Amino acid sequence: xxxxxxxxxxxxxxxxxxxxxxxxxxxxxxxxxxxxxxxxxxxxxxxxxxxxxxxxxxxxxxxxxxxxxxxxxxxxxxxxxxxxxxxxxxxxxxxxxxxxxxxxxxxxxxxxxxxxxxxxxxxxxxxxxxxxxxxxxxxxxxxxxxxxxxxxxxxxxxxxxxxxxxxxxxxxxxxxxxxxxxxxxxxxxxxxxxxxxxxxxxxxxxxxxxxxxxxxxxxxxxxxxxxxxxxxxxxxxxxxxxxxxxxxxxxxxxxxxxxxxxxxxxxxxxxxxxxxxxxxxxxxxxxxxxxxxxxxxxxxxxxxxxxxxxxxxxxxxxxxxxxxxxxxxxxxxxxxxx
Numbered sequence: 001x002x003x004x005x006x007x008x009x010x011x012x013x014x015x016x017x018x019x020x021x022x023x024x025x026x027x028x029x030x031x032x033x034x035x036x037x038x039x040x041x042x043x044x045x046x047x048x049x050x051x052x053x054x055x056x057x058x059x060x061x062x063x064x065x066x067x068x069x070x071x072x073x074x075x076x077x078x079x080x081x082x083x084x085x086x087x088x089x090x091x092x093x094x095x096x097x098x099x100x101x102x103x104x105x106x107x108x109x110x111x112x113x114x115x116x117x118x119x120x121x122x123x124x125x126x127x128x129x130x131x132x133x134x135x136x137x138x139x140x141x142x143x144x145x146x147x148x149x150x151x152x153x154x155x156x157x158x159x160x161x162x163x164x165x166x167x168x169x170x171x172x173x174x175x176x177x178x179x180x181x182x183x184x185x186x187x188x189x190x191x192x193x194x195x196x197x198x199x200x201x202x203x204x205x206x207x208x209x210x211x212x213x214x215x216x217x218x219x220x221x222x223x224x225x226x227x228x229x230x231x232x233x234x235x236x237x238x239x240x241x242x243x244x245x246x247x248x249x250x251x252x253x254x255x256x257x258x259x260x261x262x263x264x265x266x267x268x269x270x271x272x273x274x275x276x277x278x279x280x281x282x283x284x285x286x287x288x289x290x291x292x293x294x295x296x297x298x299x300x301x302x303x304x305x306x307x308x309x310x311x312x313x314x315x316x317x318x319x320x321x322x323x324x325x326x327x328x329x330x331x332x333x334x335x336x337x338x
Contacts, residue, residue, distance in 0.1 A: 066317065110312060211226075249273055281303040
């Protein structure tokens with residue numbers, strides 16, 4: 001179903017909320033009725049019950065199964081690194097992509113444990129985006145191309161999708177996109193990223209303020225092009241393709257969540273099928289989750305990125321659905337009290 005999405009006009013994308021699949025209230029109501037009949041006290045599985053209903057509604061199935069989990073890690077490089085916002089060279093992005101492909105990163109181990117098929121999509125790593133203090137990071141056509149790459153990577157037969165990212169400098173991009181979407185001083189959205197000290201965070205904030213001032217007249221999707229990176233655009237494309245295929249999405253931490261902030265600013269309903277995996281240790285993430293009205297599944301003090309929190313949260317979501325769909329009802333089990 002991903003081929004139904006034609007990425008040819010950035011500003012048309014918010015209107016897709018009217019035509020893309022929506023939450024299936026009938027399936028959710030049937031799932032809610034099933035919950036009331038399962039061999040447990042009402043509400044005793046807490047948020048697991050809420051997650052099971054969420055998956056039922058988005059999969060359109062009162063008794064869903066999560067047999068095929070797909071994990072995507074999108075990688076890109078950023079021209080804003082010319083401003084000294086990251087202590088590591090951009091060569092690290094390609095080196096980490098090679099590590100992912102060789103199976104040596106945290107995300108490889110966590111996907112194996114969670115039962116997710118991992119793919120890594122490297123997006124023109126030899127050609128960083130533009131420095132957004134000097135001009136737009138990407139042209140509109142570049143942004144649309146990256147969105148299409150992310151969409152094409154989604155397997156429409158998957159039951160659930162988890163998303164992560166890799167890109168030296170992209171904590172600055174995340175803070176810029178979040179500030180652009182939801183306002184407030186850049187300093188409120190900036191964190192340490194891959195190791196910035198107080199001086200480094202102050203520099204990030206100044207650089208972001210310069211970018212926000214330069215591009216303040218742009219609309220939400222245009223700001224994705226002006227301030228974002230290829231991996232952020234690809235994450236947006238993957239989220240939209242998943243929606244077209246009725247696939248629930250688990251977003252990773254701060255950078256992954258901030259990647260879709262332009263979609264939320266343009267049309268909040270475009271993220272209705274998304275869960276947030278975990279509360280990142282990056283200070284801007286709590287503010288971002290509150291702005292989106294979404295509560296993370298886990299809070300483990302993590303800030304690694306690469307989809308690591310999403311892979312862990314996948315286990316929780318799988319557990320929620322397994323209990324909902326696999327437990328016996330009182331009648332089936334011959335237990336009194338149903």
